[in-house]
Amino acid sequence: MAGSRTGRPPVQRTVRRPAGASRPRRDNPVRRLHARVQKAWDRPLTAYYLIFGGSLLITVLGLVMVYSASQITALQMSLPGSFFFRKQFLAASIGAVLLLVASRMPVKLHRALAYPILAGAVFMMALVQVPGIGMSVNGNQNWISLGGSFQIQPSEFGKLALVLWGADLLARKQDKRLLSQWKHMLVPLVPVAFMLLGLIMLGGDMGTAIILTAILFGLLWLAGAPTRLFVGVLSIAATLGVILIRTSPNRMARLQCIGATDPGPGDACWQAVHGIYALASGGIFGSGLGASVEKWGQLPEAHTDFIFAVTGEELGLAGTLSVLALFAALGYAGIRVAGRTEDPFVRYAAGGVTTWITAQAVINIGAVLGLLPIAGVPLPLFSYGGSALLPTMFAIGLLIAFARDEPAARAALAMRPRRFGRKRGAGGSAFARSPRRWNTMRRRASAARPSGER
Template sequence: MVRGPRGGRVPGGPRGFLVRVRRAWDRPLTAYYLILGGSLLITVLGLVMVYSASQIKALQSGLAPAYFFRKQLLAAVLGGGLLLAASRMPVRLHRGLAYPLLAGSVFLMCLVQIPGIGVAVNGNQNWINLGGPFQMQPSEFGKLALVLWGADLLARKQDKKLLVQWKHLLVPLIPVAFLLLGLIMLGGDMGTAIILTAILFGLLWLAGAPTRLFVGVLGAATLIGALLIKTSANRMSRLACIGATDPGPGDQCWQAVHGIYALASGGFFGSGLGASMEKWGELPEPHTDFIFAITGEELGLAGTLSVLALFAALGYAGIRVAGRTEDPFVRYAAGGVTTWITAQAVINIGAVLGLLPIAGVPLPLFSYGGSALLPTMFAIGLLIAFARDEPAARVALTARSKRKPVFGRRPAGVRWKTMRRRVKKRPSGER
């Protein structure tokens, strides 16, 4: 038997190990460390894989081998600043950003549709040229805007006891979400529209929408989605490539099949960093939508499982933050961010594995793309701020800061108090 941290006895062996793991998992700062550590590890590993996967693509375009890596590194540095700023902002300031961010996102998404301002990439017109090699995708900021605005709206209505009425659940949340979805679909970006729909459903679920209302909205969205897929030959071809093992007529499933080839050739530990064969022109978009396939080829099953474990830890921590808070805005915002990142990761990885149609969405924090990285890192900063703001986490952080040594030694006052406590505990005859 081993004595636990609170004086209780912990059995030895495997059972004791599980007890200690469970106690460590239940500590106040677990969610904080998981979000901070998991997101940083995903970002750093993503930078490494962007550099490895994009070199051939850059050379084929007549650019320097590190061209895409340098742009991603710049975006990661800027995103780190946004993450730090968001993690230090109070909740009231996050709520204050909701309406300006929503208005700015709608305005920019309207600009995308103006000829000469909007830029089409791979058939989707959802980009704005900022000059030179820099472009921005406003729909990525629309995800963050919907999370913050929707969380603020639902929190205000919950405070006024209005969410018990179905019309207050739907209006104006559903019309504004449909406005964003319509602007995105004007550019043809079905993948981003799916992520936005997932965020909407996540907010409705957290608000306690009745089952019949939830099923009704889900059915309407499914019907609209099926109609949009049926009326587009490109989307129908992507749907037909699920589980494909042959490129098919006209090589319509070329990307899906070569993504499977990349994963299959990686084995358990991969062919080595930088040794991918599929990125030599065989796999389109190796540094964006299909970077997970290159990761599997170069780092093997071990690398892909590590990425999946990091996303799972991030998702668990977000759910834990949303479940433990008493602030309705924090619950809705944390749940919305967790739904966003988890759904986008599932859709991207599912497409690479051939389990879902190719939606053209990047892997959060991992794939190349500054427009996707900046709002995602700000959203991670939100989760960090919420995790730090838990009462038990605040107490633990305060206690840790008081115990922190100065230059490897405890401050003199702390050392003197510690010595005095030890003297008081000794028997009188030993003094």
């Protein structure tokens, strides 16, 4: 280092900051990551990707677990080991077609289908009670045989019917500004819902009745029902539920099995306890796919109502938390779609579907964890059962269609690059191949998109 002219080393001077001046902040990687996550979370297509990706992952993982959990049951019934998996895969394939059709249908067509779907659901639910047509499975008279090993449960389609019809009804009344009157808010929504509940309870299926009640309350809450009105309907439903539980020894026994750690006298809590055993033996990462012990005849309904317990045993805590995270993402996306739309039908329908899937998942998982009574409802998109899978996948298609229909999402979809020589418009449809038109659409979409993100 060169010295000064006097031969002394140069003096290093320190610059003092004025009092009160703050030091410059270093780039915090945590804050940078949080900003990037927040930026991605606020993008217009976030709800679309969460609904599509979350439902796809749940369905695929459900197919894997149905194959693993049902092999022993199929072999015990002298059937091929892949018997239940093949039926579930067929139902998932048909459901995927329904999902794609529903996601491409305009909102007007969804509203036009509300009344036909409701009429068809009521007709099939009435046929269940006709001798020679309706079938009884596990003590519930709520099935119709389609020939061979194929059966259909009409009450599952009643959920979809109530969501579509209720959303269309409330949207029309909101357009006419009639929802401020309690009689227009309740009639005919509540009487029709109670009619569906009555048809379901004739077959003894209280689990599906609880889901339908949750959908009804969700629609009333979205419609802005006053607290006293909401509490009144809830009190009536709770009173009827208590009466139905008290008059059924089977339902009382299920209620007494909440939190049970021992099968009890007569093994009344056998299923609930062995579901806990399955979860407890899984540990953090599970015993391995296909290595469940409880599915070897110890755990009843291992591939249907208690498939979450087998998932915990084979995939461990990591697997069960992954399933919970997927359902949480799906629920958040549904709430986001319902909250950001200006179309009342979309808001009611998206909220109804989200209430349906979330409530059913909570009831199923809560029963497996021993926190709720066993209601006999499947885990949406995950458990075995084509009757439950088909309407649920159609409902997911509704959410996808609504998520694509948001103004910001339409603009973001219009900005996507061309694929296979064609470009995608606001609704996902293909337009002409002209480069001049594509550039025009890009300019229009850029002007319509305030965020500039996809």
